[in-house]
Amino acid sequence: MHPRARLHSMGHAWRGLRWMLRTQANARLHLAATLIVIAAGLALHLAAGEWTLLALTIALVWVAEAVNTAIECLADALHPEHHPLIGRAKDVAAAGVLLASIGAMTVATLILLQHVLWGSLP
């Protein structure tokens, strides 16, 4: 629980995030989508509740991508050869990212569209 140890472990997480962004095209897509949604949200003056929903759904996508990438790394390290169960594990992990992305896109579209169509609601 020492603060320096906590900082150290945050450094590991930061290294993982940077590696993910460098090597995973999907992570760069998520970053672009995240920045676009944040810019649109700022331009449209979203309410606190709307930011909360967006933050949760965006975080869900990043968590799913991180877990997917970690599973791919582990699978490649433990079993580099072709194996149907490795393939299934990777497919299911990728499905998690897809589902989270569809959910986030739906929430973002609904929130942003209502502002574009009707302006800020009371």
Ligand SMILES: Nc1ncnc2c1ncn2[C@@H]1O[C@H](COP(=O)(O)OP(=O)(O)OP(=O)(O)O)[C@@H](O)[C@H]1O
């Ligand atoms: N060792 C393996 N055995 C069987 N199938 C595999 C194996 N490695 C990869 N696959 C198949 O190829 C797909 C892509 O795997 P890969 O490790 O290349 O991930 P990726 O292209 O980085 O995918 P993502 O876009 O989800 O990050 C997997 O979802 C799986 O169907």
